[in-house]
Amino acid sequence: GQQVMQIPQYQHVQEGEDFTTYCNSSTTLSNIQWYKQRPGGHPVFLIQLVKSGEVKKQKRLTFQFGEAKKNSSLHITATQTTDVGTYFCADPSGGSNYKLTFGKGTLLTVNP
């Protein structure tokens, strides 16, 4: 089935450093979503990207959707301890527009 590959699997940073996670698909995506899951918590919707080349910002978070709509990235500027968690990209199309297929996520830990 359709898969989205996410790298890196883990990332440990010092507080204040930047962080980026990447999501890649072998097929063109209709759109892509990003979720954050705090340790012991549940996934929380962050954003949906729809347009080719789209860039959206939420405070220190910058989300990009590739020109070919096959890749996406999430960049966090000047990480804080509150950024700790696993960041997932998800393909909402999954062949039927109702199957949300998740990447395996990037676990971010931040050293204060």
Next chain:
Amino acid sequence: NAGVTQTPKFQVLKTGQSMTLQCAQDMNHEYMSWYRQDPGMGLRLIHYSVGAGITDQGEVPNGYNVSRSTTEDFPLRLLSAAPSQTSVYFCASRWGQGLYGYTFGSGTRLTVV
């Protein structure tokens, strides 16, 4: 709105027992789904429903059963629990149309011994 409510939060079962994980949403969302989350495997879709009376299988449906008699409720049944079903289970419902996203419940941590 309470959002998506899952019960119980924790459960321990013996191999072979059956149980139902409850999921309810009060947002009038048509689409609901169940995921399981295992270390290193991410979230995998078990079953989903696009509306009352309509369900379909996801990526890992074996050993699970669902029904959708109302818009609000989408229970997940484990027919005969196995240790391989030890996992964290999340229920989610979809909001929006053109721009949309998913709201997740807080999860059920299930251990099968």
